Amino acid sequence: MLFRLYSRLALLTVFASYFVSAKRTSVADKFTPKKRSIIMSRVKGQDTRPEKTVRTALHKMGYRFRLHRSDLPGKPDIVLPKYRRVIFVHGCFWHGHARCKRAGRPATNTAFWNQKIDGNIRRDRRVLRNLKAMGWASLVLWQCQTADNERLVLRLEHFLQG
Numbered sequence: 717m718l719f720r721l722y723s724r725l726a727l728l729t730v731f732a733s734y735f736v737s738a739k740r741t742s743v744a745d746k747f748t749p750k751k752r753s754i755i756m757s758r759v760k761g762q763d764t765r766p767e768k769t770v771r772t773a774l775h776k777m778g779y780r781f782r783l784h785r786s787d788l789p790g791k792p793d794i795v796l797p798k799y800r801r802v803i804f805v806h807g808c809f810w811h812g813h814a815r816c817k818r819a820g821r822p823a824t825n826t827a828f829w830n831q832k833i834d835g836n837i838r839r840d841r842r843v844l845r846n847l848k849a850m851g852w853a854s855l856v857l858w859q860c861q862t863a864d865n866e867r868l869v870l871r872l873e874h875f876l877q878g
């Protein structure tokens with residue numbers, strides 16, 4: 717009995733160390749640690765610049781909204797409860813914007829990045845389906861679509877008044 721417990725623990729340790737080292741080596745070589753920490757902080761940070769741009773535009777247009785409502789699938793970046801609409805502001809790289817020059821996949825550690833980004837794409841699709849099933853309309857704004865403010869305002873208007 718005790719032996720079985722020990723062997724299980726040993727197996728777990730092997731798995732854990734494999735996972736940790738695999739993760740470390742696969743992320744490490746493309747970017748410098750500094751650059752990587754900037755990238756990672758953008759992933760986790762909720763107040764990215766494109767998102768702020770969208771919030772500012774909506775605010776100027778007179779809309780009231782809430783942020784990151786965790787009771788909704790995918791914790792949408794911007795929620796307009798009155799309109800039953802949500803807006804996601806997606807980074808082109810991390811969410812795999814199709815045919816976008818900002819969404820180029822790194823040439824090294826392709827398997828790691830493909831798994832990561834394809835996983836995000838699948839999750840995003842699932843989130844949109846679930847929101848739709850709950851009666852929420854979603855707009856996905858890509859980072860590259862937030863640079864032109866005039867076009868952004870038009871898209872927001874179209875989504876919220878359509």
Ligand SMILES: [Zn+2]
Nearest residue numbers: 808813816860
């Ligand atoms: Zn893009």
